Amino acid sequence: xxxxxxxxxGQAAAGDDAITVGFSQVGAESEWRTANTRSVREALAAxxxxxxxxxxxQKQENQIKALRSFIAQGVDVIAFSPVVETxxxxxxxxxxxxxxxxxxxxxxxxxxxxxxxATLIGSDFVEEGRRAARWVIEDSQGKQGPIRIxxxxxxxxxxxxxxxxxxxxxxIDGDSRFQIVRSQSGDxxxxxxxxxxxxxxxxxxxxxxxxFAHNDDMAIGAIQAIEEAGRKPGTDIRIVSIDGVRGAxxxxxxxKLNATVECNPLLGPQLADLIREVHAGREVPKRVMVEExxxxxxxxxxxxxxxxx
Ligand code: GYE
Numbered sequence: 001x002x003x004x005x006x007x008x009x010g011q012a013a014a015g016d017d018a019i020t021v022g023f024s025q026v027g028a029e030s031e032w033r034t035a036n037t038r039s040v041r042e043a044l045a046a047x048x049x050x051x052x053x054x055x056x057x058q059k060q061e062n063q064i065k066a067l068r069s070f071i072a073q074g075v076d077v078i079a080f081s082p083v084v085e086t087x088x089x090x091x092x093x094x095x096x097x098x099x100x101x102x103x104x105x106x107x108x109x110x111x112x113x114x115x116x117x118a119t120l121i122g123s124d125f126v127e128e129g130r131r132a133a134r135w136v137i138e139d140s141q142g143k144q145g146p147i148r149i150x151x152x153x154x155x156x157x158x159x160x161x162x163x164x165x166x167x168x169x170x171x172i173d174g175d176s177r178f179q180i181v182r183s184q185s186g187d188x189x190x191x192x193x194x195x196x197x198x199x200x201x202x203x204x205x206x207x208x209x210x211x212f213a214h215n216d217d218m219a220i221g222a223i224q225a226i227e228e229a230g231r232k233p234g235t236d237i238r239i240v241s242i243d244g245v246r247g248a249x250x251x252x253x254x255x256k257l258n259a260t261v262e263c264n265p266l267l268g269p270q271l272a273d274l275i276r277e278v279h280a281g282r283e284v285p286k287r288v289m290v291e292e293x294x295x296x297x298x299x300x301x302x303x304x305x306x307x308x309x
Contacts, residue, residue, distance in 0.1 A: 014046040023052065039269075060082075079102070103120075106267060126167035128242050129169075146178075153186065184196050212241070242263050243265075
């Protein structure tokens with residue numbers, strides 16, 4: 001009894017019949033991610049769970065190592081949020097051979113055999129990309145083309161970057177006024193978002209009308225770059241991003257960000273339910289969606305006190 005591996009000091013110890021969960025997190029790249037980690041830790045707490053938490057620092061090789069170590073330890077269930085989509089077949093086959101069910105959290109994988117994981121709980125990233133594009137189109141009513149868009153993409157090869165790009169393009173391509181003139185990854189961080197936006201501004205000068213950032217943190221970094229270049233974010237360049245974190249609402253309140261598409265990181269309770277089910281050997285849906293919306297500047301002040309992340 002009483003082994004609380006990975007638990008925080010001062011917490012209750014895991015019970016004798018606790019479910020041991022190995023969880024491999026992407027990293028701590030964004031406000032979204034830190035809220036997600038908090039939610040997962042709270043939901044997978046002792047005494048019901050014995051959580052072994054590992055941070056991959058945005059590197060797939062670290063995640064593969066963590067998963068192999070969870071398999072070697074014989075955890076009851078593995079849950080993880082895959083940094084990128086491809087390259088998981090081998091390690092997931094090892095988990096399956098060891099009889100350890102795998103619950104994908106937040107991000108999808110691309111594997112030939114989808115019996116290699118039990119279920120995926122996460123958002124519809126393609127739809128988020130479409131929502132961002134629909135907002136851009138609505139915001140551009142009555143404007144003449146060409147309307148020049150720059151795109152700050154998420155981590156190369158990650159499900160949210162691939163899917164948000166696809167959903168956005170699908171909708172924006174239907175309106176010939178729009179041109180995506182630059183796309184580059186800012187790795188979902190503020191620092192990279194700022195750097196890449198600086199490069200965009202250098203290359204395009206005053207010819208950027210819209211910024212689409214795959215997450216709020218990169219938009220917030222880019223806002224700084226835009227201000228330092230002597231332009232007005234939210235006015236000279238219209239900006240839409242994804243997540244709906246507190247920092248985005250603050251930037252909207254300040255008039256610097258125009259809209260954010262919600263992506264809810266508080267998956268912990270739903271994840272815990274799925275883990276209970278697969279651990280008990282019960283059938284679960286292969287895909288569980290998280291519900292979310294879109295928020296604009298005029299709603300920011302009223303919504304801010306309600307935000308939980
Ligand atoms: O949008 C971004 C984070 O996978 C949905 O990862 C998640 C994304 C989120 O770094 O902020």
